[in-house]
Amino acid sequence: MNTVSYDIELADWRTKALKLESEVGKIIVGQTKAIRLMTTAIFARGHVLLEGGVGVGKTTLLQSITRGMGGAYERIEGTVDLMPNDLIYHTYLNSEGRPQIDEGPLLRAGENLSVFFFNEINRARPQVHALMLRVMAERHLQAFKKDYRLPHMVVFADRNQVEKNETFEIPSAARDRFMMEIPIEIPESREHRKSLIFDTKFQHAEVLTQQVEDHILQFDQLNSFSDTIQRHVRSSPVLEEYALDLWEATQEPARFGIKLDGVEVSRLVQAGASPRGMGMLMKASRVNAWLNGRDSLLPEDIHAVFHEIIAHRLVFNPMYDSKRTALARELTAQIINTVVVPGKH
Template sequence: MMLNNHINLPEWRERAIQFEQSLNSVVLGLDHQVRALTISIFSRGHVLLEGDVGVGKTTLLRAAAQLLGGEYERIEGAIDLMPSDFLYHAYLDEKGQPAVSPGPLLQHEENLAVFFFNEINRARPQAHSLLLRLMAERSTQAFNREYSFPHLTVFADRNRLEREETFELPAAARDRFFMEISVEAPNDRDLQRELMFNARFHNVDVLIDSLPAGLVPYAALNEVSDAIQSSVRAELALQDYAVNLWRALRAPSEFGVVLEDVDVSRLVAGGASPRGMAMLMRAARSRAWLEGRDYLTPDDIRAVFYETVAHRIFFTPAYELRRENIAPRLLNCVLDQVSAP
């Protein structure tokens, strides 16, 4: 690919660092999650946050939307949410006549920068189906025409604890998310004290409004991302390492992966697709760029491995219910077993 010569990548890297610093000023103890979110945004990927209630998932996503600028829309996951609720509102006008107005997805058309799906696992699969095309193609069809959202980033969050009236995301929907990022409350005592007693963190609206809107202009990110991907090279030894990781994920027993209480030869049902592994390398290149390098290292891959790969590995039914326990062990063992250059 040709490098976009008019894109000043050092200047954009400074913007990216400021973006991270701004996010870290409104959520405490989430440095790793903020870095992962930054990598996703500069890789032009969609993001799913998962965690307990009240740990800062929504605050983090709202802060990112503020820093990107552009139009922002949000929809709440609910058991009765239907695909049409994204597209239009039907109501009676002042004359008592039926009328239709654009829904949250269509109000701003190509100026829509961020669409936030709150508590996505509360929505039925019918609602997820519309989201699939939106994330894959950044477009949808309604009112006999095509709507395009070339600069759109989809954010979603999922409550890890509550299971009543919730629906598991289908494999196809999970695979569309560039990263799944786990968010937990900080364990550091000083950070806990700060969150409890510093009134600055008690009013989220004021906190978000304090951030500079449009610090990272959303409409430029497509070109910036292309320039980043073009600027970071991967030597042959690094390419071999990445391919071996892929092969080990698909057939872990052939690479000597051993997990206690797991028949590794019958563990993996599918996943680690070409698209998924391509997303891993996009994330790794963005990470290298954020670190100030124009070449990939094994550490770049390892740093983004779990967030980009774990949700794209699907286990056989006997092990799927133990995913939260098995997936981290599998990925760590694969990283240990595959030799890095």
């Protein structure tokens, strides 16, 4: 591919990506940042944990994005009695009164599956987590004596962070498989809140979703285009040093002079970001640079995704684990505020 067509392809996809954001933004109000992060995850081909309360519009957001990117959308609810095979098949009596086995939500769409939503993943048992995490990593599964490939699947999982009864916390190794944890908050603007409760168009999520233009993206080309983005966006030596400093700061924040109120920082972190996590950070940063029309990384590209990619990966000392959400947010903010670039190397 020559340079001109290469540039045209990048520009063309960028236009589509911005159109997707714009279409979704029309029906999901007050979630601009979340939409940008989800677009980033889609183009970086990373799985996403969603953080937020109930009824904030996570499902509608996902369905809208799926409609815009094309492909199939599947969903399953995490419950305490959910078993791994519930994801793969389900049995029922057919019209002839005979037992029949059909593919479950994970396999039903086959290679067309683009978005799989696992609602309240922490209500499911660890066996289910294990299967899901394996599929996320390998993107294929053997069942019914054949190999199911899910090459275009991106998993979005929601964690119920409020209720802890009958939940199974996702271990750090499993959390690390998710590229991002994106907070979906209730919009802060009163105008947005007002429209959410008074504008009748928000009463029917299905109708709302239909307003999004479909197939803006070609979901089955995203993998190859993601590689194109990664090759296209460069990083300077100064930025690479900066990324390494950030990584070390997640492991030893005290060494960088990071301070948190009421926290003994030197004892806070048991394990910082993993190499996979840092790799995902740079991958998502490159997508952010491309979305902003650049072919080189800037620190702000890293900042745009730093918290969402790093916070859920940090393993804290158990004495601080009860406050991990707040502390992780504070720590990542302090790391960005404290680690200098250019550093004096």
